[in-house]
Amino acid sequence: MEHSNPTPKSRASEIPIYEIPGGIHPEEHKTRSNQADIRSLPLADELVINLKGQAGNRSLPVVKAGDTVLKGQVIAECDGIFSAYQHAPTSGEVIAIENRTIAHPSGLDDLCVVLKPDGKDQWCELSPVTHLEDMDREAVLAQIFEKGVVGLGGASFPSHIKLKQHEGIHTLIINAAECEPYITCDDKLLQEHTKDVLLGAEIISKLYQDIDIIIGIEDNKPQAIDAIKQARQELGLSNIKLGVVPTKYPSGGEKQLIQLLTGKEVPHGKLPADLGLVMHNVGTCYAIQQALTEGKPLVERLVTLTGDNCKEPGNYWIPFGTPVEHLIQATNSETPKRLIMGGPMMGYELPSAEVGIVKATNCIIMSADGELGMDQTALPCIRCGACMDACPASLLPQQLYWHAQADEFDKAEEYDLFDCIECGACAYVCPSHIPLVQHYRYAKSTIRNNRVEKIKAEKARERYEARQERLERVKREKAERHRKAAEARKKAAEEAGKKDPKKAAVQAALARVKAKKEAQQSDTNEADQSKADDNNSEGNN
Amino acid sequence: MDLITAVIILAVLGLVFGGMLGFASIKFKVEGDPIVEQIDEILPQTQCGQCGYPGCKPYAEAIANGDEINKCPPGGEAGVKALADLLGREVIPLDEERGEEKPPSVAYIREDECIGCTKCIQACPVDAILGAPKLMHTVIIDECTGCDLCVEPCPVDCIDMVELPQTISSWKWQQPDQMIPVKELEAS
Numbered sequence: 001m002e003h004s005n006p007t008p009k010s011r012a013s014e015i016p017i018y019e020i021p022g023g024i025h026p027e028e029h030k031t032r033s034n035q036a037d038i039r040s041l042p043l044a045d046e047l048v049i050n051l052k053g054q055a056g057n058r059s060l061p062v063v064k065a066g067d068t069v070l071k072g073q074v075i076a077e078c079d080g081i082f083s084a085y086q087h088a089p090t091s092g093e094v095i096a097i098e099n100r101t102i103a104h105p106s107g108l109d110d111l112c113v114v115l116k117p118d119g120k121d122q123w124c125e126l127s128p129v130t131h132l133e134d135m136d137r138e139a140v141l142a143q144i145f146e147k148g149v150v151g152l153g154g155a156s157f158p159s160h161i162k163l164k165q166h167e168g169i170h171t172l173i174i175n176a177a178e179c180e181p182y183i184t185c186d187d188k189l190l191q192e193h194t195k196d197v198l199l200g201a202e203i204i205s206k207l208y209q210d211i212d213i214i215i216g217i218e219d220n221k222p223q224a225i226d227a228i229k230q231a232r233q234e235l236g237l238s239n240i241k242l243g244v245v246p247t248k249y250p251s252g253g254e255k256q257l258i259q260l261l262t263g264k265e266v267p268h269g270k271l272p273a274d275l276g277l278v279m280h281n282v283g284t285c286y287a288i289q290q291a292l293t294e295g296k297p298l299v300e301r302l303v304t305l306t307g308d309n310c311k312e313p314g315n316y317w318i319p320f321g322t323p324v325e326h327l328i329q330a331t332n333s334e335t336p337k338r339l340i341m342g343g344p345m346m347g348y349e350l351p352s353a354e355v356g357i358v359k360a361t362n363c364i365i366m367s368a369d370g371e372l373g374m375d376q377t378a379l380p381c382i383r384c385g386a387c388m389d390a391c392p393a394s395l396l397p398q399q400l401y402w403h404a405q406a407d408e409f410d411k412a413e414e415y416d417l418f419d420c421i422e423c424g425a426c427a428y429v430c431p432s433h434i435p436l437v438q439h440y441r442y443a444k445s446t447i448r449n450n451r452v453e454k455i456k457a458e459k460a461r462e463r464y465e466a467r468q469e470r471l472e473r474v475k476r477e478k479a480e481r482h483r484k485a486a487e488a489r490k491k492a493a494e495e496a497g498k499k500d501p502k503k504a505a506v507q508a509a510l511a512r513v514k515a516k517k518e519a520q521q522s523d524t525n526e527a528d529q530s531k532a533d534d535n536n537s538e539g540n541n
Numbered sequence: 542m543d544l545i546t547a548v549i550i551l552a553v554l555g556l557v558f559g560g561m562l563g564f565a566s567i568k569f570k571v572e573g574d575p576i577v578e579q580i581d582e583i584l585p586q587t588q589c590g591q592c593g594y595p596g597c598k599p600y601a602e603a604i605a606n607g608d609e610i611n612k613c614p615p616g617g618e619a620g621v622k623a624l625a626d627l628l629g630r631e632v633i634p635l636d637e638e639r640g641e642e643k644p645p646s647v648a649y650i651r652e653d654e655c656i657g658c659t660k661c662i663q664a665c666p667v668d669a670i671l672g673a674p675k676l677m678h679t680v681i682i683d684e685c686t687g688c689d690l691c692v693e694p695c696p697v698d699c700i701d702m703v704e705l706p707q708t709i710s711s712w713k714w715q716q717p718d719q720m721i722p723v724k725e726l727e728a729s
Contacts, residue, residue, distance in 0.1 A: 052709060102709070104709055104712075105714070106707075106709060106712040108707060108708065108709055108712060110708075110709055378717065378718075404716075405716070435717045438714065438717045439716070439717060441714040442713070442714040442715060442716045442717070444714075445712075445713035445714045446713055446714075448713075449711065449713050452711075453585075456586075456686075457584075457585055457586035458586070459684070460586040460587065460588065460667050460684070460686045461581070461586045461597070461598075463667040463668050463669070463684065464586065464588045464596060464597070464598075464666050464667050465598075466668070467666065467667065467668050468596075
């Protein structure tokens with residue numbers, strides 16, 4: 001859907017801004033964390049690095065307990081292409097590779113590398129790229145891949161996969177919208193490391209031919225906007241355009257920001273790349289710049305620590321694997337009532353304070369009692385339709401809710417459940433406080449599980465049928481052999497009978513014995529054969 | 542004359558339509574019974590035989606011929622509901638005699654106790670057990686449907702059914718409480 005009349009709402013924007021449906025204006029709570037400069041905290045006593053800290057496959061550990069590692073050394077390799085390298089966030093000793101509670105709403109355990117820092121924080125030998133201009137596309141991608149760069153906007157999608165497709169891409173969008181309340185890490189990163197971020201965007205743009213660069217940013221970040229303008233002038237990167245969008249949640253969603261900046265909607269089941277667009281977060285740009293010009297792998301990220309119970313709110317460079325407990329202590333904070341990883345809208349409550357920070361962690365909210373208003377009990381739906389007006393994806397949240405709670409998943413899918421971005425705008429406006437997003441998540445995860453089960457059932461059916469067929473075949477072949485043996489016997493007897501009846505009787509007896517022996521032989525062979533078949537079919541599947 | 546014309550016309554019409562029907566019956570022939578396929582789609586393909594038939598397909602055929610839809614414990618209540626939807630029958634509770642709905646599990650062979658008799662290999666309906674005579678056997682977990690059929694034939698009782706642990710990838714969100722909150726008022 002293309003709007004014919006772009007609405008120039010913000011004067012600062014250098015490109016026309018379009019509109020998105022729905023959206024909400026929650027209290028921002030950003031000022032409490034974006035006042036102080038970026039800081040670091042003392043190292044934790046123990047780092048718990050989750051090997052499934054990215055979208056895709058779990059990384060494979062290449063160190064073992066007792067190994068000493070330097071900061072930036074590879075500790076886990078990719079399992080296939082859809083995975084990421086992991087590096088030691090500091091120097092020290094690997095004390096265990098074991099299951100620990102990880103940062104995941106389930107509160108389940110998964111494989112982690114536990115690292116005991118030696119306090120020296122000593123880097124391994126870094127290999128910065130000296131002649132960036134001379135590198136070809138593949139070499140740049142390889143460097144990004146080896147440095148473990150993943151999307152830092154929240155989904156941790158491995159960057160090398162996103163960057164792989166280059167045909168038909170005409171616009172690079174840098175997502176600096178940061179629309180979720182409380183979170184300010186992208187804002188601060190842009191203010192303090194403006195040039196690095198812009199250079200990172202420039203490196204990405206070199207991977208494509210003739211590409212436009214747009215930085216999409218909300219108009220509640222005037223300092224970052226000024227910083228970009230200044231740095232752009234100093235670096236002479238006049239090709240970078242600023243798209244300043246009005247502050248509204250969730251304008252930082254990938255599809256929403258695309259619609260705001262280009263007026264185009266990403267169709268159902270399609271990717272932004274199908275529209276010739278690619279989007280990266282500012283944090284990812286910074287990480288890519290560090291990976292190439294400094295040779296530094298992704299071992300830490302900027303995390304917003306905030307919430308009513310956080311005594312020193314702000315943005316901190318946190319090495320991956322730092323336990324949240326350590327962050328609470330290091331900022332002299334009170335034990336939070338609720339500990340949220342991510343923002344108040346899309347984040348999730350942590351199962352324990354012992355979990356380590358992962359690449360996706362942009363914010364930790366140490367909330368006080370009643371701060372996030374999640375204690376309200378759900379009341380019956382009054383069918384007011386407020387959720388529909390708030391939905392940025394133009395879905396029918398109420399309809400989805402009815403179907404999800406009645407386990408009518410096929411109907412929920414018909415109403416495009418999977419186009420829901422789980423932004424929580426519907427639940428925010430719901431006067432009955434129905435946890436709508438939780439219903440959608442329940443429906444989505446059940447549908448996904450059902451699909452996996454379906455595939456498994458299909459495989460079992462195939463194997464069952466293959467086995468039935470094999471048993472049939474073996475039976476048929478056995479019958480055939482017996483028939484042939486009987487025929488041969490009969491023939492031999494007949495031929496012998498023609499010459500000498502006495503001799504014939506003896507011959508017939510001999511032939512019978514021989515045939516019997518043969519049959520036995522072939523039976524054992526056949527048994528072996530069927531065993532071998534067993535093994536083969538198992539090996540093949 | 543009229544009579545003969547009428548007879549001829551009817552005869553010709555009959556031949557034409559007969560030909561068309563004959564053609565259609567060959568051209569649009571339906572292989573197998575589609576309803577059996579649809580029922581088989583819903584059944585969980587554990588091939589456990591708890592329904593009393595030697596596999597999911599035979600049970601699907603039996604259902605199509607009028608057998609009850611509640612004889613499949615691995616399919617559970619959800620399976621009965623899906624079958625009822627498909628066939629336009631009443632949803633009935635699972636037949637308890639057939640067993641009960643159990644959490645997903647797989648067979649596990651205690652390998653040092655296995656004597657290599659191949660009995661379990663012969664019992665496995667989906668060829669998920671690997672081994673050779675007088676050599677240790679093992680279960681390919683990814684292929685095991687958890688049907689229990691290998692447990693019984695084992696002469697040394699070295700096969701356990703182990704519940705599959707929940708992992709990050711198999712975990713799913715729980716449905717929020719559906720209860721309408723009830724507040725008890727204190728008697729004044």
